[in-house]
Amino acid sequence: TGGHTTEILRLLSCLSESYSPRHYIFADSDKMSEAKILSFEQKRSETFSNSQFTLDRIPRSREVRQSWTSSVVTTLYSILYSLPLTYKLKPDLVLCNGPGTCVPVCISALLLGLLGIKRAIIVYVESICRVETLSLSGKILYYFSDYFIVQWPHLKEKYPKSVYLGRIV
Amino acid sequence: FRFKESLAEDLRRADLVISHAGAGSCLETLEKGKPLIVVINEKLMNNHQLELAKQLHRDGHVLCCNCSTLVDTLQSMDLSTLKPFPPGHPEKFALFLDTVVGFQ
Numbered sequence: 001t002g003g004h005t006t007e008i009l010r011l012l013s014c015l016s017e018s019y020s021p022r023h024y025i026f027a028d029s030d031k032m033s034e035a036k037i038l039s040f041e042q043k044r045s046e047t048f049s050n051s052q053f054t055l056d057r058i059p060r061s062r063e064v065r066q067s068w069t070s071s072v073v074t075t076l077y078s079i080l081y082s083l084p085l086t087y088k089l090k091p092d093l094v095l096c097n098g099p100g101t102c103v104p105v106c107i108s109a110l111l112l113g114l115l116g117i118k119r120a121i122i123v124y125v126e127s128i129c130r131v132e133t134l135s136l137s138g139k140i141l142y143y144f145s146d147y148f149i150v151q152w153p154h155l156k157e158k159y160p161k162s163v164y165l166g167r168i169v
Numbered sequence: 170f171r172f173k174e175s176l177a178e179d180l181r182r183a184d185l186v187i188s189h190a191g192a193g194s195c196l197e198t199l200e201k202g203k204p205l206i207v208v209i210n211e212k213l214m215n216n217h218q219l220e221l222a223k224q225l226h227r228d229g230h231v232l233c234c235n236c237s238t239l240v241d242t243l244q245s246m247d248l249s250t251l252k253p254f255p256p257g258h259p260e261k262f263a264l265f266l267d268t269v270v271g272f273q
Contacts, residue, residue: 011262013259014260016267019266035200093206121270125262129221130217131223166258
């Protein structure tokens with residue numbers, strides 16, 4: 001969604017073309033992200049001729065301030081939806097930065113790894129908006145990601161297993 | 170206006186920006202090098218949305234006030250005290266990822 005998409009596209013901005021094909025997954029309720037992604041990829045294709053990417057939508061796991069119990073149900077639904085998608089894509093690397101949408105995808109990737117089907121490296125970058133506290137996605141994925149990146153020193157102190165590279169967006 | 174697709178043009182022409190504490194608004198303004206006054210409405214916003222505005226204020230990049238002190242702030246502000254906001258470094262992330270994935 002919105003700010004998350006802008007941030008993740010900035011994270012991608014310096015990646016080499018070895019990170020290809022790129023599979024973007026976002027919430028079906030998100031209207032603006034598709035345009036931002038297309039614009040980013042369009043610019044990228046001006047530099048790299050063989051740029052490949054796909055777009056996929058999944059049901060949004062949780063609306064802002066949605067209640068706990070209904071969140072569990074909607075997240076489970078999103079997981080059921082994202083499992084076949086993740087299985088189809090079999091990513092080597094999952095990169096995410098915090099919208100609820102990323103949790104089902106990461107869980108699917110973890111499951112694929114546990115089942116011996118495909119082991120992905122899961123990299124989570126917490127949003128630059130998070131200076132003192134982690135987002136809910138961050139709190140969950142801190143334990144399940146391979147690399148957890150924070151952008152402010154306070155969070156590095158609070159979450160010692162995280163990686164601090166300074167501001168990267 | 171209600172919603173515009175991009176405020177880039179308005180930002181470019183502005184000499185001063187007065188904004189709510191939304192991260193996107195703050196960062197977009199600072200990156201364009203415009204002086205920024207952040208108006209904080211604690212009743213309306215989540216705690217976490219204030220984190221960035223508070224940090225930016227601590228680091229001297231923005232002025233802060235609330236709705237009732239906005240006029241005073243505008244009258245007494247000294248924008249020369251604001252520090253420029255350095256850009257982020259996505260290339261550091263790329264380097265890190267290359268190492269992690271094994272491209273380096």
